[in-house]
Amino acid sequence: MIGADPHIVIVGAGQAGLQAAETLRSEAFEGRITLLGAEPHPPYQRPPLSKAWLTDHLDPEQLTLRDLSVLERKQIDLCTGTSVSAIDVKSQSVLLHDGRALTYSGLVLATGATPRQLPQAQGAGDLVCTLRSRADADVIARRLRNCAQGELPLVVVGGGFIGLEVAASARKLGIAVTILEAASRLLERVLSQDLSDWYARLHADRGTTLIFDARIAEIRKTSDHAAEVRLADGTCIVAGLVVVGIGVTPNDELARNAGIACETGIVVDACGRTSVPNIVAAGDCTVRRLSDGSMLRLESVQNAVEQGRSAASALLGAEKPSLGAPWFWSDQYEMKLQIAGLSRGADTHVLRGDMESHSFSIFHFSESCLVAVDSINAARDHMIARDLIGRRISPTAQQAGDTTFNLAKLRTVLA
Structure with missing residues (x-):
């Protein structure tokens, strides 16, 4: 399937991209593998970023998924700080941000997702943060320490997993926390009413203030460099930091511009194949078309790993669909x-x-x-x-x- 002079390029050096690279080697692919990562770090774990990383209970080495020596031994060429600006399907090449072009015989898109921004927060500058990358987590960890030292509260916008995990981490540091949730309960899309209520009691019992059906009118920076969150009902909350966790948008722009089918993500089958031959996709950037025609998006480490494995196998001509039961976890307190x-x-x-x-x-x-x-x-x-x-x-x-x-x-x- 990948032809002569095989060279597989993987765009995205997260969990899905790393898994694809390692699967290629474990399935005896002997050609070149280039793993492109936009961040300056080698592949690392994201789940701890909202938990142990924020409370300084994790060494940097523990965050890393693979040492560079391991990738070198497997002859996986990792290029950090490298982003892709375009895909040329006809010439089978990717254009890098520095103007260079890499030709490929097989391409893996593992471009991840980007946190949604809050339009009402444009006037608050760097006092409003989202959490996705290690750099994001470093900024939040530093600002949480400032909040703890200055006895300034944290406001979390969004009662999903990221928001709740950040809130729990902040409470462990002794910071007052208010969670603003637009829905009538926590984790409305994924948990039953009983379990949502149980989580609300858990966080309330630990001292967190929960406000449901919250509508944010504006977040602005005050004269003393704090953030003022104003709700539609007139309520004002002053905070040292606002963390926004209101979901993500799949990074499918590269694929979309290249003519690859996208629909709230890069459309793939159970093996990670896209609408274009020799191009597969895996992880948070994808949406899977099921046998009944419906679309399924999964955002989890397990899905990234299994799709990365299936996508790599598909490039080698093997049919190894990712069909296992989805699973996910969250640690709070x-x-x-x-x-x-x-x-x-x-x-x-x-x-x-x-x-x-x-x-x-x-x-x-x-x-x-x-x-x-x-x-x-x-x-x-x-x-x-x-x-x-x-x-x-x-x-x-x-x-x-x-x-x-x-x-x-x-x-x-x-x-």
């Missing part, structure tokens, strides 16, 4: 949420365990079939759920809610 499957469309929700014990799971069913499980400090439930959902084995709602019933037995009884 000492609570670990682990999600297996997708709960959208579920019509029945069953609690397993006691929510007050801070160790429980919520099982989601659609037409009596298990589709997702949300687990809090219940790693065993999570691992079993991933296996059951992936193999389409479903307990009954009664079995799921009965803590004396051994769910693991289903894997052998019904296999």
Whole structure:
């Protein structure tokens, strides 16, 4: 599939791009591999950026995914601080920001996503931050230390995972926190009402102020270099820092300009193939077209890794679709949420365990079939759920809610 003089170029040196490069080598690809990263750092983990990185509980070496020596040994040519300005599909080349061009026989697009900005915050300058990169996290960590020293509060706009994780990190540093959520509850798109309410109590019990149905009119910088957040109802909140976590936009502009099919992301199949031969895509920049014609976007480390693996295999002519049950996690305070499957469309929700014990799971069913499980400090439930959902084995709602019933037995009884 990749022809003579093989050279695979990977645009994006995050989790998906790195996985694609390493998969190519593990599947005996002997041609050149060039991994292009716009940031100055080698590939690193993003999940800790909203947690341990902000509280200085992580060494820089722990953030790095692969040492440069490992990439050199695998003959993966990493080019940091290098961005791509255009793709020429006809000549099979990418134009770099410095004017150079690289020809490719295969191309992987792992361009990630960009945080959405808040238009009402244009007058606040650098007192308003978003979190995506290590550089973003470094700025936020520094400003959080200033907030702690000056006893200035933090305002978080958005009650999603990023916002809640940053809020928890700030509270650990002793900073007063207010969360502004436009919806009527936290994590409305991904969690059931009961679990949303549980998270609201968790954060409120730790001293965070939660404001729902919040409408921001303006955020501006005051004369004493603080940020004033004014809501539509007239409420004003003064803060030393505002962190905005209102979602991301897939980085599909390169692909779109090159004529590659895009629809709220680069459209791929289960193997990461795009609409153009010899070009695949993986990670947060993609949207997957399902067999029923619907579109699915997943933003997680697991999805980036699995798509990176599948996309690399597809370039080598192998059919290794990414079809496993999606999973995700979030750490807030000492609570670990682990999600297996997708709960959208579920019509029945069953609690397993006691929510007050801070160790429980919520099982989601659609037409009596298990589709997702949300687990809090219940790693065993999570691992079993991933296996059951992936193999389409479903307990009954009664079995799921009965803590004396051994769910693991289903894997052998019904296999």
